[in-house]
Amino acid sequence: MKKTGAEIMWECLVREGVEVVFGYPGGANMPIYDAMLNYPIHHVLVRHEQGGAHMADGYARASGRVGVAMGTSGPGATNLVTGIATAMMDSSPVVFITGQVAAHLIGGDAFQEIDVTGITLPITKHNYLVTRADEIAEVVREAFYIARSGRPGPVLIDICKNAQIEQTEFIYPEEVKLLGYQPPARAPQADLEKAVRLIEKAKRPVILCGHGVIVSGAEEALLHFATKTQTPVASTLLGLGAFPASHPLALGMMGMHGEAHTNLAIQNSDLILAFGMRFDDRVTGNLKTYAPKARKIHVEIDPSEVHKNVHVDLPLVGDLKNVVSDLVPMVDEYDHDEWLNEINGWKYEADERSIMNWPEDGKLYVAHLIHDLWKATGGGAIITTDVGQHQMWTAQYYALEKPNRWITSGGSGTMGFGLPSAIGAWFANKDQEIWAIAGDGGFQMTAAELTTAVQEGANVKVAIMNNNFLGMVRQWQEFFFEKRYSAVNMVSPDFVKLADAHGVPARRVTTREEVDEAIQWARSIAGPVVLEFRVEKEDAVYPMVPAGASLDQMLRRPVKQ
Amino acid sequence: MQYTFIALVENKPGVLNRVASLFRRRNFNIESLAVGRTEKPEVSRMTMVVDCPNGDVDAHKIEANLYKLVNVIDVQDVSRQPSVTRDMALIKVKAAPEKRAEVNSLASIFRARIVDVATDSVIVEVTGTEEKIEGMVELLRPLGIMEMVRTGQIAMTRGANAGIRRMPGMEDNGYEYDLEAAEILS
Numbered sequence: 121m122k123k124t125g126a127e128i129m130w131e132c133l134v135r136e137g138v139e140v141v142f143g144y145p146g147g148a149n150m151p152i153y154d155a156m157l158n159y160p161i162h163h164v165l166v167r168h169e170q171g172g173a174h175m176a177d178g179y180a181r182a183s184g185r186v187g188v189a190m191g192t193s194g195p196g197a198t199n200l201v202t203g204i205a206t207a208m209m210d211s212s213p214v215v216f217i218t219g220q221v222a223a224h225l226i227g228g229d230a231f232q233e234i235d236v237t238g239i240t241l242p243i244t245k246h247n248y249l250v251t252r253a254d255e256i257a258e259v260v261r262e263a264f265y266i267a268r269s270g271r272p273g274p275v276l277i278d279i280c281k282n283a284q285i286e287q288t289e290f291i292y293p294e295e296v297k298l299l300g301y302q303p304p305a306r307a308p309q310a311d312l313e314k315a316v317r318l319i320e321k322a323k324r325p326v327i328l329c330g331h332g333v334i335v336s337g338a339e340e341a342l343l344h345f346a347t348k349t350q351t352p353v354a355s356t357l358l359g360l361g362a363f364p365a366s367h368p369l370a371l372g373m374m375g376m377h378g379e380a381h382t383n384l385a386i387q388n389s390d391l392i393l394a395f396g397m398r399f400d401d402r403v404t405g406n407l408k409t410y411a412p413k414a415r416k417i418h419v420e421i422d423p424s425e426v427h428k429n430v431h432v433d434l435p436l437v438g439d440l441k442n443v444v445s446d447l448v449p450m451v452d453e454y455d456h457d458e459w460l461n462e463i464n465g466w467k468y469e470a471d472e473r474s475i476m477n478w479p480e481d482g483k484l485y486v487a488h489l490i491h492d493l494w495k496a497t498g499g500g501a502i503i504t505t506d507v508g509q510h511q512m513w514t515a516q517y518y519a520l521e522k523p524n525r526w527i528t529s530g531g532s533g534t535m536g537f538g539l540p541s542a543i544g545a546w547f548a549n550k551d552q553e554i555w556a557i558a559g560d561g562g563f564q565m566t567a568a569e570l571t572t573a574v575q576e577g578a579n580v581k582v583a584i585m586n587n588n589f590l591g592m593v594r595q596w597q598e599f600f601f602e603k604r605y606s607a608v609n610m611v612s613p614d615f616v617k618l619a620d621a622h623g624v625p626a627r628r629v630t631t632r633e634e635v636d637e638a639i640q641w642a643r644s645i646a647g648p649v650v651l652e653f654r655v656e657k658e659d660a661v662y663p664m665v666p667a668g669a670s671l672d673q674m675l676r677r678p679v680k681q
Numbered sequence: 682m683q684y685t686f687i688a689l690v691e692n693k694p695g696v697l698n699r700v701a702s703l704f705r706r707r708n709f710n711i712e713s714l715a716v717g718r719t720e721k722p723e724v725s726r727m728t729m730v731v732d733c734p735n736g737d738v739d740a741h742k743i744e745a746n747l748y749k750l751v752n753v754i755d756v757q758d759v760s761r762q763p764s765v766t767r768d769m770a771l772i773k774v775k776a777a778p779e780k781r782a783e784v785n786s787l788a789s790i791f792r793a794r795i796v797d798v799a800t801d802s803v804i805v806e807v808t809g810t811e812e813k814i815e816g817m818v819e820l821l822r823p824l825g826i827m828e829m830v831r832t833g834q835i836a837m838t839r840g841a842n843a844g845i846r847r848m849p850g851m852e853d854n855g856y857e858y859d860l861e862a863a864e865i866l867s
């Protein structure tokens with residue numbers, strides 16, 4: 121049967137199991153929006169395409185499925201760009217669909233013509249320019265497959281207006297045929313045996329658990345491997361939740377704002393098992409002094425990550441779940457008591473300095489209230505964050521037991537991510553409690569999406585950590601620029617009134633005593649709520665490895681008398 | 682050090698741009714790039730000569746990154762494989778009628794040909810390895826080179842093709858990493 125290109129596009133989305141798309145209409149995608157009315161897919165009208173992109177990303181991360189965001193040509197597409205790059209840096213499967221001017225106008229600087237495939241070439245896993253209706257079915261099918269398979273990532277489809285309108289025979293391609301795309305599945309047996317020999321020799325092993333563990337669904341395999349070999353597990357920012365925080369082998373977060381004992385364990389280890397992580401500069405510190413005594417095994421699906429930042433002794437290229445599951449029966453049981461005791465000693469020292477053990481001084485610290493939120497929600501909420509100090513404190517103090525509940529912009533560090541990604545996550549999981557933690561700065565970057573939350577009845581709680589500063593930049597200026605504060609002082613609107621204007625219940629909290637009650641109040645309301653916390657203005661995130669310093673050279677929180 | 686890669690890519694619009702963009706983004710310097718059709722209409726073949734200051738480590742990065750492109754079907758690093766490499770140049774040399782004989786004899790040493798004669802210049806066509814072409818150019822230079830164009834290097838391994846898709850990191854690709862753990866692994 122003949123259908124228009126736009127109809128074919130929706131038909132294919134339905135077959136991919138898409139339930140919701142986040143988008144914004146305009147001249148170049150009007151045929152798509154017209155056809156949409158006939159298909160059982162819910163459309164969320166966002167307030168800015170960037171918000172839509174983050175929503176699709178949040179949806180993808182919370183559900184493990186492909187998110188979809190749409191925009192029109194030109195400015196609609198360029199507004200998506202930050203969200204596309206964010207998804208790319210964190211390997212998030214999102215399909216972006218943009219309208220483009222008619223094929224015969226391309227290259228002529230037509231109204232709202234922008235070279236979107238050109239712009240997004242380096243920030244997508246793959247992209248397509250579709251000029252004919254009969255290409256659409258195959259392209260959409262491929263796009264979803266590429267987005268979700270292998271190392272996931274964003275795929276953009278730019279569809280010319282004529283291709284949306286033209287009619288063609290709809291033939292759904294049953295199979296995806298890609299000559300040059302075959303994600304590696306398993307590591308060769310010979311390499312697994314080499315890994316076993318390295319593991320055998322290790323006295324001080326440590327696992328570095330990255331986002332790849334969650335993406336490949338390898339949590340269970342990791343748990344078996346770690347317990348069988350008694351190997352402690354440090355997590356990257358995005359790997360949090362893959363290994364239960366309460367497990368005795370859990371070391372928590374590594375890197376720039378990682379825990380002291382975790383970084384010390386890495387620096388003193390003799391074997392690093394890097395599972396689905398990419399040795400980002402924020403987790404290694406100075407590469408020249410990084411884990412100098414450790415042999416390194418890198419389990420990774422993307423061969424271009426192997427030897428990229430850190431030279432490893434043994435790459436195991438393959439799907440992490442397969443590789444680790446294959447290793448579990450091959451390795452022996454170990455105890456590593458001495459090593460674990462040594463780490464525990466460092467941990468004990470670190471705990472003494474922790475802000476958790478500070479005496480009450482009447483001030484409201486983000487770390488404290490994140491801990492209170494963790495308690496109040498039983499540690500089970502989906503947490504999204506924005507970018508900055510609050511993000512690091514949340515990573516440190518909202519101890520995660522399960523995967524896919526921690527949604528934060530890691531690789532790209534995109535301010536404005538928190539609120540929209542929470543809205544997206546709600547569409548993935550409407551029964552789950554969802555909190556968006558944001559700074560006063562980042563919240564204002566995409567605050568307009570509060571209306572979207574209202575329009576959709578999205579049950580997300582927004583906690584604004586208002587320190588009147590661009591806190592993380594202020595902290596760097598304090599530490600590394602002699603406290604010369606430059607462009608970090610922020611006058612914000614009255615957040616409670618702002619929420620009120622959106623029809624969102626809101627409260628302001630200024631002391632620790634009020635925290636729990638305010639959280640419970642927010643939880644008791646169905647629908648969006650805003651809590652503004654007036655927090656300590658010049659607190660700093662500790663420990664901190666200054667950029668470029670060795671991983672064990674941490675600035676530590678001063679001990680409070 | 683220069684490495685030579687052969688990439689088979691899908692013959693689709695924009696693929697050259699993807700490859701070029703990758704080299705720019707990852708900060709690799711292409712010395713020469715030659716693209717053309719193959720025996721299969723849906724496949725194009727690229728020969729790339731790339732500067733790799735860090736030797737095998739860079740070569741691995743290039744190979745692995747090329748594989749990340751969806752349209753790339755196969756990559757071979759032929760730097761260490763026995764192969765035939767060819768470059769072609771057209772060189773326009775100043776040559777008044779009394780100098781033509783000299784050009785002719787120089788060209789014949791290199792088995793080059795004169796393919797065009799004008800009143801005061803000739804075009805020399807020379808095919809061969811990089812070194813041979815460099816040699817020809819140096820000899821012609823004193824006569825006055827007016828214009829030159831080169832195709833860039835193309836390469837083909839000798840004998841049967843080693844096969845397709847050796848995913849870097851998965852199988853032995855001949856790169857020499859200095860393995861700290863070599864003693865355990867050997």
Ligand SMILES: Cc1ncc(C[n+]2csc(CCOP(=O)(O)OP(=O)(O)O)c2C)c(N)n1
Binds near residue numbers: 563589590
């Ligand atoms: C879009 C964007 N612009 C700038 C930055 C740089 N940046 C990183 S953290 C930060 C401060 C964030 O301040 P705020 O949102 O108030 O959070 P806080 O650090 O105070 O918790 C800035 C400006 C960024 N990450 N993203």
